[in-house]
Structures are given as C-alpha cells and as structure tokens.
Amino acid sequence: MAADTLSGLDALDLAGRESGGSTLSRVWAATWPKVLALAFVLGIWQVVYWSGWREPWVLPEPREVFADLARATATADFWHAIATTLRRGLVGFALAAGIGLVLGAAVARVAPLRAALGSAITALQTMPSIAWFPLAILLFQISENAILFVVVLGAAPSIANGVISGVDYVPPLLLRAGRNFGARGLALYRYVVAPASLPAIVSGLKQGWAFAWRSLLAGELLVIIAHRPALGVRLQGLREQNDAVGVISTMIVIFVIGVLADTVFSYADRRLRRAWGLA
Amino acid sequence: MTAEDVASVLPERAAAERLALTLAGVSKVFGRGPAAVHALDKVSLTVAAGEFVCLVGASGCGKSTLLSLVAGLDQPTGGTIDVAGGARPGLMFQEPALFPWLTVAGNVGLPLRLRKVPRAERAVRVSALLRTVHLAEFGKRRPHQLSGGMRQRVAMARTLALDTPVLLMDEPFGALDAMTRDILHDEIERIWQERALTVLFVTHNVREAARLGDRIVLLSSRPGRVVADWRVEVPRPRRIDSPEIAAVAAEVTDRLREEVRRHGR
Numbered sequence: 001m002a003a004d005t006l007s008g009l010d011a012l013d014l015a016g017r018e019s020g021g022s023t024l025s026r027v028w029a030a031t032w033p034k035v036l037a038l039a040f041v042l043g044i045w046q047v048v049y050w051s052g053w054r055e056p057w058v059l060p061e062p063r064e065v066f067a068d069l070a071r072a073t074a075t076a077d078f079w080h081a082i083a084t085t086l087r088r089g090l091v092g093f094a095l096a097a098g099i100g101l102v103l104g105a106a107v108a109r110v111a112p113l114r115a116a117l118g119s120a121i122t123a124l125q126t127m128p129s130i131a132w133f134p135l136a137i138l139l140f141q142i143s144e145n146a147i148l149f150v151v152v153l154g155a156a157p158s159i160a161n162g163v164i165s166g167v168d169y170v171p172p173l174l175l176r177a178g179r180n181f182g183a184r185g186l187a188l189y190r191y192v193v194a195p196a197s198l199p200a201i202v203s204g205l206k207q208g209w210a211f212a213w214r215s216l217l218a219g220e221l222l223v224i225i226a227h228r229p230a231l232g233v234r235l236q237g238l239r240e241q242n243d244a245v246g247v248i249s250t251m252i253v254i255f256v257i258g259v260l261a262d263t264v265f266s267y268a269d270r271r272l273r274r275a276w277g278l279a
Numbered sequence: 280m281t282a283e284d285v286a287s288v289l290p291e292r293a294a295a296e297r298l299a300l301t302l303a304g305v306s307k308v309f310g311r312g313p314a315a316v317h318a319l320d321k322v323s324l325t326v327a328a329g330e331f332v333c334l335v336g337a338s339g340c341g342k343s344t345l346l347s348l349v350a351g352l353d354q355p356t357g358g359t360i361d362v363a364g365g366a367r368p369g370l371m372f373q374e375p376a377l378f379p380w381l382t383v384a385g386n387v388g389l390p391l392r393l394r395k396v397p398r399a400e401r402a403v404r405v406s407a408l409l410r411t412v413h414l415a416e417f418g419k420r421r422p423h424q425l426s427g428g429m430r431q432r433v434a435m436a437r438t439l440a441l442d443t444p445v446l447l448m449d450e451p452f453g454a455l456d457a458m459t460r461d462i463l464h465d466e467i468e469r470i471w472q473e474r475a476l477t478v479l480f481v482t483h484n485v486r487e488a489a490r491l492g493d494r495i496v497l498l499s500s501r502p503g504r505v506v507a508d509w510r511v512e513v514p515r516p517r518r519i520d521s522p523e524i525a526a527v528a529a530e531v532t533d534r535l536r537e538e539v540r541r542h543g544r
Contacts, residue, residue: 005462006413013426176352177376180369181390181441191389195380276379277423 060245069249081229082253085220092151093212100156100208104163121157129154129215133222147219154215155208162204166197199272206265213258298363299445299477300326300349305358307344318344320502321358328363331471331478333492335485335531337539341503342481346370346447349479368445369438373453375430377422383433384409384418390440408436411470428459448480452487461519464490468515485535489527490519497531499538507534
C-alpha cells in the first residue's frame with residue numbers, strides 16, 4: 001500500500017519537470033541575437049564611413065575589409081600566421097593549465113603554502129601581462145620563450161585560483177558524506193573534492209585562456225621574430241604600411257578566434273552545470 | 280519518570296540483550312578557555328542490537344554533534360564510544376547530500392566502489408537497493424531531476440550500501456512535507472525490520488519520535504545531557520495520528536518544555 005502511494009507521489013512530484021524543445025529551435029534562439037548584434041555593429045561602421053569622419057584610407061568601409069580578408073585567405077602567409085599564433089596560444093595555455101592545476105591543488109590542500117602563496121597568486125593576477133615583457137625580453141631575448149613566459153604568467157594564476165576556490169567551496173556536507181562512506185585521503189580527493197570543484201576549475205580555465213590570448217597578442221606586437229609570420233606581427237607590419245584595411249581584417253581574425261575559443265569553454269561549462277543540476 | 284529511575288532500570292535490561300552501541304561519559308567541548316562551548320556533557324547511553332532509538336531535544340542540545348561522534352567523523356573530548364564489532368555506522372543527514380555529478384545508481388554504488396566491489400556485482404547490488412526504496416526505474420536519473428522525498432530515499436539506499444548494522448539519522452525527514460514524511464516513516468520502519476538494523480534517530484519532532492522509536496531519549500541543552508529515557512510500548516504498526524502516539528508525544532513534550540523553561544530563568 002505504502003509503495004503504491006509512494007509511486008503516486010513520485011509521479012505527481014515529477015510532473016512538469018521534463019523540459020525540452022527541439023535542438024533547432026534552441027540553436028536559433030541562441031543565434032539570432034548574435035546575428036542582430038553583428039548587423040548592428042556593421043551598420044554603425046558603414047554609417048560612420050559614409051559620414052566621412054575619417055579619410056577612406058584610414059577608416060575603410062566593411063565591404064572593402066571583407067574583400068581583403070577573402071583575398072588574404074588565399075595566401076600561405078595568412079594561414080602560417082594563424083598557425084603560429086594558435087600554436088603559441090595552445091602550448092602556453094597547456095603549460096599554464098598544468099602549472100595552475102598543480103599549484104592550485106597544492107595551495108588549496110597545504111595550509112602553510114596557502115598562507116605563503118595564496119595572496120601572491122592573486123597579486124600576480126592583477127599585474128598587466130604587458131608589463132612583464134621588458135623583463136621577459138631581457139631574460140629570454142627576442143624568442144619564443146619570452147612570449148611563452150609571459151603567456152604562462154598571465155594564465156596560470158587564474159587557473160590556480162579556479163582550483164583553489166573550487167576546493168574551498170566543496171559543500172562540507174558532501175565531504176562528511178564521502179568520509180562516512182570510507183573515502184579518506186586521496187580517495188576523498190578523487191571521488192568527492194575533484195568532481196565537486198570541476199565547475200569552478202572550468203571557469204578558471206576559461207578565464208586563464210582569456211588572459212593567455214591577451215598576453216599572447218600583446219607579446220606578438222613586441223617580440224617580433226624575423227621571418228616568422230604571426231597575427232600580432234602581421235598587425236604591426238600592416239600598421240607600418242598604413243594599411244588600415246589589412247589591420248582591420250587581421251583584427252577580425254583575432255576576434256573570431258577569441259569568440260570560437262569562448263564558445264568551446266562556454267559549451268563545456270554549460271554541459272557541466274546542467275549535469276550538476278546547477279542550471 | 281525521571282532520569283534516575285530510568286538509569287536504574289535500563290542497564291539491567293540492556294545487559295540481557297546484545298548491545299550495538301555503548302556511549303560512556305561522552306563529552307564534547309568546542310573551543311578553549313572562557314569561550315569554550317560544552318556541547319555534550321558526560322552522555323552515557325546504550326542501544327541494544329536491533330533497537331530503534333530516537334533522540335529528542337531543543338536546539339543546542341548537541342544531537343547532531345553526538346551523531347558525528349558516533350559516526351567517527353569527529354573525536355570526543357572525553358569518554359568512550361563503542362560500536363559493536365567495530366562496524367562503521369552509516370550516517371544520513373537532513374539534506375540528501377547526493378553527489379550531483381553522479382547518477383542515482385552512481386550515488387548508491389559509491390560506497391561499494393570505495394570498498395572495491397567488482398563492477399558486475401555492484402550493478403546487481405545497486406539495482407536491488409533501488410528496488411528496496413522503490414526507485415528501480417530511476418537509476419539513470421540525476422539527483423536534481425528527483426523530488427526531495429525521492430532524493431532522501433536515494434540517500435537511504437546509498438547508506439544501506441555501506442552494509443552496516445548501525446544507522447545514524449540526523450533529522451532525515453525534517454525538510455519534507457507531511458504526507459511524504461508519513462510514508463517514509465512506514466518505509467524506514469519496514470527496512471529497519473527487514474534488515475534487523477539498529478537505528479539512532481535524531482529529531483526535534485516529538486510525534487515522529489513516538490511514531491518510530493522503541494525508545495525516546497531526551498537530551499538537555501547546553502550542555503547536552505541525557506535527562507529522560509522512555510520506552511514506547513505502543514505496538515507496531517503505528518500511525519502518527521493515533522491517540523496512543525499522541526499520548527506518548529504529550530508526555531515527552533511536557534518534559535521537553537520543562538527543560539526549555541530552565542533556560543529562561
């Protein structure tokens with residue numbers, strides 16, 4: 001009898017919890033505001049061009065820039081530049097992720113380390129990464145390592161902070177439950193602390209990538225290695241030639257890469273939050 | 280009945296039975312010096328194997344602290360706690376405390392996984408446990424997709440997966456609506472009987488204690504001490520709205536109010 005009443009209650013409790021909507025309508029709902037925003041920006045740009053506020057060779061019209069972009073995609077240099085910049089970004093980010101995760105886990109777990117390094121990590125985060133370049137160039141000369149050094153310094157603190165706040169905000173109740181089930185020491189970390197802090201860690205990684213990408217582009221404007229095309233180098237070179245069309249089309253490439261990376265992280269973040277029941 | 284009367288009767292009775300839990304002079308002090316809080320003061324209590332004991336008391340009586348100590352999650356400042364056979368008691372909280380990154384089946388299977396039970400055996404055990412709490416079809420769901428009462432049943436199944444003879448429950452139904460709570464009373468009673476468990480059940484709901492307990496133990500507040508111990512002689516099955524249960528609850532409530540008044544002076 002109790003079992004019947006139970007299943008009746010369960011059915012009532014769950015009614016109306018299932019939500020859905022087709023994939024297509026969800027994709028459309030997420031896309032149209034972005035399309036609208038893009039059209040808005042292009043519209044303003046076009047209007048400013050027509051107003052004659054600046055000479056056409058300083059501020060070209062959108063049509064011209066996109067035509068230039070299309071031409072550029074046919075050259076090997078263009079893809080070379082993207083490949084170099086992306087490789088630097090990914091290597092730097094991977095290194096920063098490794099260092100940040102280990103450092104964050106160590107600081108979160110060992111009290112003396114936290115006292116010593118906790119505020120240092122946050123302080124490091126407030127340092128604009130471009131301010132590191134003069135020292136980086138003195139230490140590593142004009143080299144890949146100078147760029148890598150600054151990218152890692154820019155990204156690792158955010159990632160470490162993500163881990164630390166993730167571990168700090170594991171609900172104590174879950175820790176008690178885990179310990180009651182016999183999870184001690186490493187097992188507690190593996191089965192409770194690590195999965196519970198995953199959403200915060202992903203947020204840290206996302207922020208870390210944003211810092212890495214900014215540091216990297218700043219670095220490529222300053223650390224120019226001969227005969228190695230990169231997006232930052234390209235930007236600097238085109239400015240020296242007063243080629244506004246080229247500068248803007250390169251900026252669009254940088255912007256699109258940034259948006260794509262952000263989309264990947266946001267997707268991971270959303271999946272995780274949904275699985276965790278947070279969203 | 281006063282604590283002294285009970286104390287003279289109960290140890291004899293308990294000695295005749297097998298004891299599952301023995302607390303002798305258990306004290307717990309938080310902090311030091313003048314700021315120290317005496318949460319528990321020389322609490323002595325025995326629970327026979329298979330007994331369902333409800334602990335009641337006003338807020339600040341250290342009920343939850345006591346359960347943490349028995350569960351081994353915290354160490355007493357003084358006294359000893361003995362769990363028969365050295366078993367680790369299972370602990371349930373007012374919140375289900377399910378792991379949101381695991382499915383329902385994953386949650387129930389975690390204590391087995393931590394004991395290195397092989398995957399195939401684990402699957403069999405998990406589905407049997409889910410049947411026990413009438414959630415056989417919900418193994419693949421996530422905790423957030425279930426109602427509060429269902430989550431608490433998942434927590435119940437997960438605690439049972441510990442295979443422990445002693446269950447500690449810290450107001451497990453406190454956050455549920457009355458109807459769900461009444462049904463879960465039937466469920467916990469059935470599982471307790473089927474599995475011959477020993478239960479130490481903390482609640483501030485005196486009626487709930489009278490409905491479920493073989494015994495009701497009253498703790499005083501600040502510091503927590505055992506001040507009274509009743510045996511509930513109402514035969515099972517019981518109903519929470521029956522006059523017999525109401526009578527027991529009234530007696531306990533009177534004594535509890537007396538305790539609370541002591542603090543007003």
